[in-house]
C-alpha cells in the first residue's frame with residue numbers, strides 16, 4: 001500500500017501527463033489507459049500460457065510421450081484448439097489499440113476552422129517568444145517564457161523555431177509537438193482546469209535544453225482578458241539611472257515598449273517582473289535573482305547568448321531596481 | 328581581482344588545451360575575452376579564431392547587433408567584409424579596434440561587451456575564407472534570427 005502511494009504520488013503535479021487539465025491531455029490520458037489495460041491483459045495471457053506449459057512439462061516428466069492419452073498422433077488436441085483462440089484475442093486487442101490511437105490522433109490534430117484565439121510560440125536557444133494575436137490592431141502582443149490560456153476556450157498555438165529544433169510540451173494540457181525551423185506546426189488546445197502548469201522543451205536543443213522551460217497559467221476568461229490587456233499596455237516612459245544604463249547596453253537585444261528599447265534578439269522585458277520565473281524557468285522571479293542574472297547570466301545558464309555586461313555596481317543595482325518595477 | 332598572473336596563465340593554457348580537443352568544442356567555463364586583445368599575438372586569439380562555435384556565435388551577434396544593416400551582402404568598399412581587404416589592417420587586434428572604435432556614434436566599444444566583440448571579430452575575419460555561396464548559406468541558416476530591431480519570424 002505505501003509503495004503504491006509512493007508510485008502514484010509521482011503522477012499528479014504541474015508537469016504530468018497523468019494529471020490531465022485539458023481536453024487534449026484527457027484524450028491522451030484515455031488512450032494511455034486503454035493501452036495499459038489491453039497490453040496488461042495480453043501480458044497476463046502470455047505469462048499464463050508460459051506458466052501452464054512449464055507446469056505441464058513438469059507433471060509429465062518421466063512419462064513416455066507415445067503412451068500419453070492426451071496426445072493424438074503426437075499432437076495435443078486441446079492445445080491445438082485453444083492456441084488459435086488466444087492468438088486471435090491478442091490480435092483483436094492490438095486492433096483495438098490501433099483503432100483507439102487512430103481516432104485519438106485525428107481528434108487531437110483536427111484543427112478547428114476558426115480559433116477563438118491565436119498564439120504564436122517561437123523557440124529560441126533557450127527561451128520562448130510568446131505572441132498573442134491582437135484582434136483590434138491585427139498585430140501581435142509579445143511576451144516571453146510564460147503562456148496564459150483562457151479556461152474552456154480552444155486556442156490555436158502556432159509553433160515555429162528561430163534556430164534549431166525545439167519541442168513544445170505542456171503535458172497537463174496537450175501532447176508534445178516539434179518546433180521546426182522553416183516550418184509552421186499548429187496545435188489546438190482547450191485547457192479546462194485553472195492553475196499553474198509547467199511547460200518544457202522536449203527536444204534536445206543544446207547545452208541549456210534542460211533550462212528551457214516556461215510557466216503556463218490557465219485562468220477564467222475574464223482574468224485572462226485583464227492579463228492580456230496589461231501585457232498589451234506599454235511601460236511607463238523611462239527615467240533615472242537604471243533606465244539610462246539599460247538603454248546604453250541592453251536595448252540592443254531587449255525591448256521595453258513605451259520606454260524606447262526595441263531590440264528583438266532577447267525576450268521582451270516590458271512586463272518582465274510580472275512573470276513567475278526568470279530566464280525560461282531557470283530561476284524564480286525576485287529582485288535578487290534579476291540582479292544575479294544580469295551580473296552573470298553564464299553562471300546561471302552556461303552557454304547562453306546573453307553576454308555578461310560589465311556594469312558598475314551602482315548601475316547594476318539601478319538596472320535591477322528598474323526591471324523590478326516593470327510589472 | 329586577486330587572481331595572480333600564474334593563475335591566469337594556467338587558466339589560459341588550460342583553455343587553450345581544451346580548445347585543441349576539437350574545432351567545435353564548447354567551453355562553458357568563465358570567459359577569456361573580458362578585456363580587448365593585447366596586440367596581434369595575444370594568446371587568447373586562437374581560442375576564438377580557431378573555434379567554429381565561437382565564430383558562429385559571432386555570426387549570430389552580427390545579426391543581433393544590427394551589423395547586417397550596413398555590411399549587407401553586396402556592400403562595396405570598406406563595408407564589404409568578405410573581400411579580404413582590410414582598410415584598417417587585418418590583424419585580430421586591428422579588426423577588433425575597427426569594430427569597437429570606427430563606428431562613430433554607434434560607439435560599440437561602450438555598447439558591446441568584450442566577449443561578443445571577440446566573437447564578432449573572429450566571425451568577420453573568418454568571412455574571407457569562404458566562397459560567396461558558402462557565405463550566403465551561413466546567412467540563410469540565420470533567417471529565423473532577429474536582426475537588430477527587426478524580427479519577422481522564421482516563416483514568411
Ligand SMILES: [Cu+2]
Pocket residue numbers: 123126165166167201202203204205209212
Ligand atoms: Cu529547446
